[in-house]
Amino acid sequence: MTIRDKILIIEDEQSIARFISTILAANGYETMLARTGSEGLSMVSSNCPDLVILDLGLPDMDGMDILKSLRGWSSLPVVVVSARSHEKDKVAALDMGADDYLTKPFGTDELLARVRTAMRHTRTATGNDELARRGTYSVGDLVIDYNKHQVLVGGVNAKLTLSEFRIVALLGKHAGKVLTYDYIIRELWGPRAGSDNQILRVNMANIRRKIEKNPAEPQYIFTEVGVGYRMAEGDGN
The missing domain is CATH 3.40.50.2300 (Response regulator)
Incomplete structure (x- = not known):
């Protein structure tokens, strides 16, 4: 779809x-x-x-x-x-x-x-040159296609849900930078969502199962314990 x-x-x-x-x-x-x-x-x-x-x-x-x-x-x-x-x-x-x-x-x-x-x-706006040129962000075998709203791993659609895609897309726009849990929640769910990280943690666990070879040792999205998440810097950065 x-x-x-x-x-x-x-x-x-x-x-x-x-x-x-x-x-x-x-x-x-x-x-x-x-x-x-x-x-x-x-x-x-x-x-x-x-x-x-x-x-x-x-x-x-x-x-x-x-x-x-x-x-x-x-x-x-x-x-x-x-x-x-x-x-x-x-x-x-x-x-x-x-x-x-x-x-x-x-x-x-x-x-x-x-x-x-x-x-x-x-x-x-984030200064990501690849996004500006092609509407994609890539690191290793992972490609975020912002035009098609898809995340590909090794050329295969990871079939993320809408919420999962929005999380990965936001991290990709700010690749290399740590985004706090509160920032991600505010950007994607609005100020009324509060500061409960549970919905974010559940989505991230699902994302890692779909995009990482070994979710326990991620290659693409890293956890800054107690702070937030960071997307690995892309191949073109």
Whole structure:
């Protein structure tokens, strides 16, 4: 089964939300819709989207407050769509951490281009040259294919679950660096997940059974006891 990138649309105008959702679905994305800011924040935490399209003029709260809240714990790419066309509004949103700003009305091609660009930002922001060039990360016999959402070992699909893939993908983006348990949990499950490492440990045990020749002596993902996990540095680093 092909895993599609999930995009959360936080937009209260039904016609615009339907327009965006239809375009994205027709181009291979999975879409979810929230009509209020509070609903949107809740869905970010519970559904782990790959990108958020955010309207600033929501009925219950300003979109800038949502953006500020997200940037307090996540680097999730955010494309702002708004009727606010003043330069100061665009600058404020971008300074707050938006990846892009799209002024209403906008066309199909422009929307898709901004989404693709924002997705690339997250893959290249860590300075990983291989990710920037090819959308893959490799070390030894292991390859993380970010475009196909697959992890291959010796050319064979390891058949990771969605949660397992997201863990490996995050570690691959920051290869060579230790990511703390709390950081990984916040990035993948949101701030409401708390600091219980059990779900992460269970997933990691399953991952190692699928990708390591000897899970007790890992080659790819190392444990920094009491701290977190580190992906081995890639062949191209």
